[in-house]
Amino acid sequence: MRQKMLFYRGGYYLIKLRPIGFGTQVSKSVFTCSDCINDSLIGSWSYSWTTNNDLDIEDIKDQFQLKGEQIQLIREWGG
Numbered sequence: 001m002r003q004k005m006l007f008y009r010g011g012y013y014l015i016k017l018r019p020i021g022f023g024t025q026v027s028k029s030v031f032t033c034s035d036c037i038n039d040s041l042i043g044s045w046s047y048s049w050t051t052n053n054d055l056d057i058e059d060i061k062d063q064f065q066l067k068g069e070q071i072q073l074i075r076e077w078g079g
Helices: 057-064 068-078
Strands: none
Touching: 057 068
16 A cells, blocks of 8 residues: 655745854854844845835845845745
8 A cells, every 4th residue: 555645845044144153152153044043034024914014125125135126026926
């Protein structure tokens, strides 16, 4: 008898590693999607359904070199 395989969908975030600034691991990086440890490149600004997602949009555009049209495409892609 053949077993049925289950598949689960998982999501990943784009992150920018940030060196640890404390403890015995100073200057090392942790490969995690946790945005309390690293900087998430896709934040609440990227979701079309969040409120106030344009509060810091000019900073986001400048930091990631994005244009308004690109922001809109990211929001459509992310839901």
